[in-house]
Amino acid sequence: MSETASKGQDYESSLSGATSGVAEFERRKGALYSVQHALHTNPALVPLIVLVLSIVVFGLLLGSKFFSPFALTLILQQVQIVGIVAAAQSLVILTAGIDLSVGAIMVLSSVVMGQFTFRYGLPPAVAVLCGLACGTLMGFINGILVAKVKLPPFIVTLGMWQIVLATNFLYSANETIRAQDIEAQAPLFQFFGTVIAIGGARLTYGAIFMVVLFLFLAYVLKQTAWGRHVYAIGDDKEAAELSGIETDKVLISVYMASGLICAFAGWALVGRIGSVSPTSGQLANIESITAVVIGGISLFGGRGDVLGSLFGALIVGVFTLGLRLLGADAQWTYLLIGVLIIAAVAVDQWIRKVST
């Protein structure tokens, strides 16, 4: 026979009288508090503020040369490729991964588009689809290796980077397809290069695509189950798995999405430079990671807002153009960009600290 009454231990008898109200704590109020709270809950706000500030500063320093519709939309155009790739990179980094192969996938996809039309004579629309499929396939391979073979993403994409890049050089025979030929035979390839001029502002479809892509990803990440799973995996993969998320499927889909977006970047690249060139995009991985991290997404995964990466890419674009217009030479610009990478993240860190 049990020694204790089945109604619980004696000392619990008083429990029935326990208050059951929700704990009420004093709350801080006021404007400062609201700002802090906003910064805390919207990780993309900090890079946005840095972006706006840097535009203002360069605008003051350079006047209309910089602060003109032409120059500002030029920045959009200049960052579009890195921006699109950074969108792909953000997805992967949110899962606590990293994708070093983004640039290589982008270039190979554009080469596939070009060669399928110019070497095999496929209609441009079909070639574009093949290019997009190629990017997705590369992403799929990354995903399988990461999710199923359980290799670290850094090493998988480091290997794939070399493999895809070498394949690209071997397959394309290092030949550029000239802009003139594309214009004549496959203008679809240059679709993203189409310009809409509104006054001095010059927007390309590619730049618009970048912005729309980011908005779309922001929606998907915040409002769908898949998006929550991406965050959960980045946060703690094992916990996500135990709590019932199909981590493998989600991971594979993330890498496939990354590959697909990179293929779109490849298409946009053709629009931007006019031609199909196998030597493009060699620094796209480092540049996209820079944008993502300046944008406030944690490299450890699970934290940050994809829109931050857009602002991150734009910050780098603003500084690059601004510094060059100020007359800094290339090495000085690199040096200053280096300083700014560190400074931007330090400021971000500092603001976050203040806000908790």
Next chain:
Amino acid sequence: MSETASKGQDYESSLSGATSGVAEFERRKGALYSVQHALHTNPALVPLIVLVLSIVVFGLLLGSKFFSPFALTLILQQVQIVGIVAAAQSLVILTAGIDLSVGAIMVLSSVVMGQFTFRYGLPPAVAVLCGLACGTLMGFINGILVAKVKLPPFIVTLGMWQIVLATNFLYSANETIRAQDIEAQAPLFQFFGTVIAIGGARLTYGAIFMVVLFLFLAYVLKQTAWGRHVYAIGDDKEAAELSGIETDKVLISVYMASGLICAFAGWALVGRIGSVSPTSGQLANIESITAVVIGGISLFGGRGDVLGSLFGALIVGVFTLGLRLLGADAQWTYLLIGVLIIAAVAVDQWIRKVST
């Protein structure tokens, strides 16, 4: 008055009779088990086995062309720079960091040595010390930013990479100091290039330095408190901090050690290429990370053996030379190295899985 006797609850009365022997479980015995256990407890064994196997396979395929003292010591020479840098990288990665600035620090240190003698006329020995101090200083800056400002190592060293590299180009004005001039005026710079020939084998001081450095680090990491702290920080920084490790000091010292080792790599680089060239070492960061990861050190920190990185560097060296000797062209070699990075880590993973 307390309701329970102060001698514990009633049901615990029987505790005094509890057995107090150590739990005995059935243990698996035999050779297979010993192998598995060895693999599990010595993470450097797997890359060592891969290394030996790859030497054997290439030896069988290529015969004496590859399996000669000359070719084998040539590999040692070819990997010495990457190997030394990988030693630095290993330290940082063991703390769950990453150092993208290793190559830049190496080159800047070698440029400082060269310029201090050839531009300012300092004695070579003093110039070497200045170069080593320069590397340590760069590492110190990395360390402060990581430990004190609490920025992610990736972003700190990404920024420092650009800063140091730009400084290097600006300071050196891209001018090479020729091997002949160094030989005449500052042979000390080429110290690590000194060759010891034993039969067909040709060892340089640089290659010997690399091996000794790895043995030294292996000792320090395993046998000293500092080494245990490096592992603890990489494992779980917060836990390490709470359990009383001075994480900031240890982290700063790790980055300083990394900088110093990179400066030594810069010195060894002068020995290897004869001249002081500011354009060297641009891929040293990626190559060293590759070596570390193939060597079985986890990018998440806290796990792995520094000797693994040595074997990792040698594996890449063996494959590069072996494939070239088999007649693969440069682009194919590049592609195959990519495949091998993935395969090596997959094999490692698989063996570890079998052994648990």
Next chain:
Amino acid sequence: ASHSVGACLITKTDTNPFFVKMKEGATAKAEELGIDLKTFAGKVDGDHETQVQAIETCIADGAKGILIAASDTSSIVPAVQQAREAGLVVIALDTPLNPIDAADATFATDNFLAGELIGKWAAAQLGDAAADAKIAMLDLAVSQPTVGVLRDQGFLTGFGIDVMDPNKWGDEEDPRIVGNDVTQGNEEGGRRAMESLLASDPMINVVYTINEPAAAGAYEALKAIGRENDVLIVSVDGGCPGIQNVADGVIGATSQQYPLKMASLGIEAIAKWAEDGTKPEPTEGKDFFDTGVALVTDKPAEGVESISVQEGTDLCWG
């Protein structure tokens, strides 16, 4: 500085001494003529996107003209066109664009010719032994940037080897070629590539190198096995350390190019254009202005025009 004439110099990289000197030449000339020069460069060999950005920045900056050493001769064309439409004069330096008339003018060396000269010289030096030479080809990068391809294929043509596809290195089948390897155009890469090729055939006796730093690295590798005196190393560029190496016998012969000349001619042309709108004329009989290339060696070979090391030293660029 808004009232002075603005100009841009865009080079392939700003780490290769060749382009560093080009930049120095242009800066000096620009100062002399009172031109406000901004310089740009790709980040690595083959990086043409940064060059496109640079052109756009120049347009935004209101520059009068652009000097560009293009990394990808056809990919850059739409951006160049945009610049010309915006009223800038665009002058290609060092490397002609594809098509060549995409630029307003071209001040270039013929990289293929540069390669051909060292190829011919090497063949002539070997004489009959050329028939069973063992050649190591030390190229630039796996991405096969044009300049590397032109020099490589020029060398082979000069040496008398069938190059198969002239737009690609590495597809040749001549048994005299031991192999191609890449050097990144620096000493470290040169040494490593040389060692690898030596391991596959230690009896190599001719070494083509993409530039003089790679040649210096290759020399170190040969020295390490004591073969530095019985191998012919040829190279391209003509930088002062390179010419010094020819004098010291490290390099047998090198094709010298004149980046300072290209740059200063380019700046002058932009000044002229800003002044009265005239564009420079190409060299007689060519569709570009040839700034020339000269073979520098102290061992002249028959049938190959060359200048002495002394002359080379007077003309060298840094």
Next chain:
Amino acid sequence: MTVQPVVQGRGIVKRYGHVTAIDHSDFDLYPGEVLAVIGDNGAGKSSIVKAICGAVQPDEGEIMIEGKPVHFSSPLQAREMGIEIVYQQLALSPALSIADNMFAGRELRKPGIMGTVFRQLDKKAMEKFARDKLTELGLMTVQSINQAVETLSGGQRQGVAVARAAAFARKFIIMDEPTAALGVKESRRVLELIQDVRAKGIPIILISHNMPHVFEVADRVHIHRLGKRHAVVDPNKITMSDAVAIMTGAQEPPPVEEQQLAPKAA
């Protein structure tokens, strides 16, 4: 005569490297009962329930659920069968909110086109559900259902995990020390909840070091010792001190015929 067990494990072995955590152990859970598993630290209690739900794969032995052999390769498969687990090391994603955690992997989508085409989540509904479940458990000190789990106290996190399991289980629930971090009041709610779940006919495996709790709710007590099922006793027929004595090795287990290997036929 014999009822079919919900879970039946035979000769299960699990080794971690050279540690044998489960050593040819048997296991039985019958319909509608609360089976308590007690044992010293390191006896292998967590390991055996992990083997049952697929979180680890046993090296030997056979596991049958409702008479059919199963080989779960991940706890997800167990979950699809309606098995819920509260892990000792809680399986919660620190940066996600309480509601996100409760619905991880089975989110509700908005009705209509927003849900089917745009696949938008119905956050309102999920939050309401999560809040209701927590309130049932008396975890009202949580200030906001959108709070990230990492900002909760240890006990609050435990409560979230228990609430999740209770809300979604259909076949059975495994609870690995669910009250270890809970306060007096919260523990009581969990015990009441266990009884509620049993009343719904869903059996529960309860691992606990708290003897009064075990003796209060368990129908049978599985005593685990040194990786093995050492004895199964009836809490109404044995005293707590005898159970503890058997568990710690101070006393021999009763002969098998006196043990309670299956519930008494009702």
Next chain:
Amino acid sequence: MTVQPVVQGRGIVKRYGHVTAIDHSDFDLYPGEVLAVIGDNGAGKSSIVKAICGAVQPDEGEIMIEGKPVHFSSPLQAREMGIEIVYQQLALSPALSIADNMFAGRELRKPGIMGTVFRQLDKKAMEKFARDKLTELGLMTVQSINQAVETLSGGQRQGVAVARAAAFARKFIIMDEPTAALGVKESRRVLELIQDVRAKGIPIILISHNMPHVFEVADRVHIHRLGKRHAVVDPNKITMSDAVAIMTGAQEPPPVEEQQLAPKAA
């Protein structure tokens, strides 16, 4: 007349974002006593002891140790003063061995030149010490002292943390739910250990949800409620059910003059 408290906290406030975890709370620990801190989940018990040992910095208020105001910026400084803490979320490095963990930050070096010049660790001595301490705690199910902590069961890990604190404390020890994951036998050892430590004159702050344990070892019971010190009672003068009632808000705390804000003068 009044003994100087070892720890004295006044008006401590700690906010996490918009959550106020400690709300102008006081705190006193006197020499040689075991002070139990009880309270609902989320009441702020862990937060207040973290504020005392420097693991978090309070936003307001003053903390004095032996009468001197202190502002620890990290728990390391507290440790240097001889304060040891067993954290609720254990502060152990998973991949390091038990011995490594016990000595983290205060390793023993070999005697002689190997230790002073080559700075070699004395692994043997550390392992022996670690094994002895664990044996004192009765944690003999650990198979090897060189086992990585991540391979231990939850209870075994808890034991390692408790053993570490007991072995090194000089001023006082804070234990945040040290027996939560422990088995019956192991819990008993920890309680005995607490009494041993007190006998050595080292005071202990014990946070626990286990009322019988609290009433068994505590000299005074600090009841925490909604971020504040709600009452301090004498376990010999109040019943468990009254304490629980006060803690959960079912009963008003006794008037201050009846409380036990300081130990009775001996």
